[in-house]
Amino acid sequence: MTHWASDTIFYHIYPLGACGAPKRNDFTRPPEPRLEGLYGWLDHWQTLGVNALYLGPLFESSAHGYDTADYYAVDRRLGTNGTLAQFSRALHACDIRLVLDGVFNHVGRDFWAFRDVQERGSASPYCEWFTGLRFEGRSPYGDPFVYEAWNGHYELVRLNVSHPGVREHLFEAVRRWVEEFALDGLRLDVADCLDLDFQRALAAFCRGLRSDFWLMGEVIHGDYRRWVNPTHLDSVTNYECYKGLYSSLNDQNYFEIAYALNRQFGAEGLYRDLPLYAFADNHDVNRVASALHKPAHLYPLYALLFTMPGAPSVYYGSEWGLTGQRNDHSDAALRPALDAAAARSSSHRDLAQAITRLAHIRRESPALRHGNYQPLHVSAEQFAFMRAAAQERVVVALNAADTPATLELPLAEADGARLVDVLNPGEVFPVYQGRVQLAPLYPNWARILVVQV
Numbered sequence: 001m002t003h004w005a006s007d008t009i010f011y012h013i014y015p016l017g018a019c020g021a022p023k024r025n026d027f028t029r030p031p032e033p034r035l036e037g038l039y040g041w042l043d044h045w046q047t048l049g050v051n052a053l054y055l056g057p058l059f060e061s062s063a064h065g066y067d068t069a070d071y072y073a074v075d076r077r078l079g080t081n082g083t084l085a086q087f088s089r090a091l092h093a094c095d096i097r098l099v100l101d102g103v104f105n106h107v108g109r110d111f112w113a114f115r116d117v118q119e120r121g122s123a124s125p126y127c128e129w130f131t132g133l134r135f136e137g138r139s140p141y142g143d144p145f146v147y148e149a150w151n152g153h154y155e156l157v158r159l160n161v162s163h164p165g166v167r168e169h170l171f172e173a174v175r176r177w178v179e180e181f182a183l184d185g186l187r188l189d190v191a192d193c194l195d196l197d198f199q200r201a202l203a204a205f206c207r208g209l210r211s212d213f214w215l216m217g218e219v220i221h222g223d224y225r226r227w228v229n230p231t232h233l234d235s236v237t238n239y240e241c242y243k244g245l246y247s248s249l250n251d252q253n254y255f256e257i258a259y260a261l262n263r264q265f266g267a268e269g270l271y272r273d274l275p276l277y278a279f280a281d282n283h284d285v286n287r288v289a290s291a292l293h294k295p296a297h298l299y300p301l302y303a304l305l306f307t308m309p310g311a312p313s314v315y316y317g318s319e320w321g322l323t324g325q326r327n328d329h330s331d332a333a334l335r336p337a338l339d340a341a342a343a344r345s346s347s348h349r350d351l352a353q354a355i356t357r358l359a360h361i362r363r364e365s366p367a368l369r370h371g372n373y374q375p376l377h378v379s380a381e382q383f384a385f386m387r388a389a390a391q392e393r394v395v396v397a398l399n400a401a402d403t404p405a406t407l408e409l410p411l412a413e414a415d416g417a418r419l420v421d422v423l424n425p426g427e428v429f430p431v432y433q434g435r436v437q438l439a440p441l442y443p444n445w446a447r448i449l450v451v452q453v
Helices: 034-048 081-093 112-123 164-181 196-209 239-250 254-265 295-305 349-363 366-370
Strands: 010-013 052-055 059-061 068-074 097-102 106-108 153-158 185-188 214-217 277-279 311-315 372-378 382-389 392-399 405-410 418-421 428-432 435-441 445-452
Touching (some): 010 034, 034 081, 034 349, 068 081, 068 164, 081 097, 164 196, 185 196, 196 214, 295 349, 295 392, 311 349, 366 382, 366 392, 372 405, 435 445
Parallel strands (some): 010 311, 052 097, 097 185, 185 214, 277 311
Antiparallel strands (some): 059 068, 418 428, 418 445
16 A cells, blocks of 8 residues: 555755754743744645645754754743644644654753763663763763764764663653654654664554554665665655756756666666655755756756655745755754745745646646656756656656757657646647657756646
8 A cells, every 4th residue: 555655745844943943952941832933834835735744853952953852842942742732733634744853863962861871970770771881981071981972973972772771762752742743754863873673663663553654764875775665664865866956957967867766766776666755955955046056947956856756845945945055063054044924035936836836736646656767868958757657647858958958759659649738738749650749848947748648
């Protein structure tokens, strides 16, 4: 049975940034329900065609959310558990599912069990909760012990997720999230660093709570099949295609993304049956409007994102061409405070309308949601492929040039068949002697053509 995520258009928000929360948590102020600012986005998400919201980290933490202090309480800078529960009800009333960040590989130094170790030393019952914790030497923070940090960041203390007490604590947190917030899924932070046996156990636990619970892992490198399989996760981040989406345009080299898509989803593709999570940007990488050399390329890029295999995701504000670049010291430019009303004044406000059209076309198309992938044409600035399902065949043709182009494509349909453009309504192209001529392909735009016989 097809998982609901395969029919989903995701929207990703980093809530501490979007809601304008203070950069650090002093753990003394009363909760402030900044999360309520997201209610202003509901109409926009419905218009856009979104049917799942991925909310980044929002449980009590020291600073950026990935340094958890308490898995059982919403960060006071965003509100309370009641604030999130009420917002979840509003989402579900709009037929929008809720996915949260599961940050289980590491915690912050303010995590209650780590603080117990700091206070009680080797007498703490939680010493074994942390990977590599030894009472010899001193940590970079001056603790009378050493411990393993995530990726050399000593403010992030690695959890020993093999420890029964740690698993019990984390699984109980997930159970509460499902019951209290009607949670539909989790994105596992740094899944490529997280113990695979833990992921298997977590998957079994989650599916015991809800048979349709969705688990997606953040994976930068590696064979995605290690994580996505019947006993582990449902999906992972498609970082391979993320890079190709923008660099193939910058380099006038559609061969790059065409190679990646064929390698993943073609006739002999490694991931033909894996519903990967497709994205153009997120809270960790430069905004796609900053990554692209030409703003006009936003249009063919999003046309590809919404027609390639996988479940597409839009990062908040990028549908209006919001820019932002990280630097060596901060990701703040990628995670700004933003409200939907202000973002609509962007110089790229037409982009949101184009994405809305693409999203609704995808939601109505079995071939774009579930169909296989077959390349038809690739050149420096033009790219065409077919998505085919039992009940529908769709041809997608992209033109990243600044001038119109013409493509002649081979098709198996007999004379009399025609291709009907659902992206540019009213335009129809006949099949003649096993070929179809698409002229013109508009500059920096696309055609999405349903095959009719």
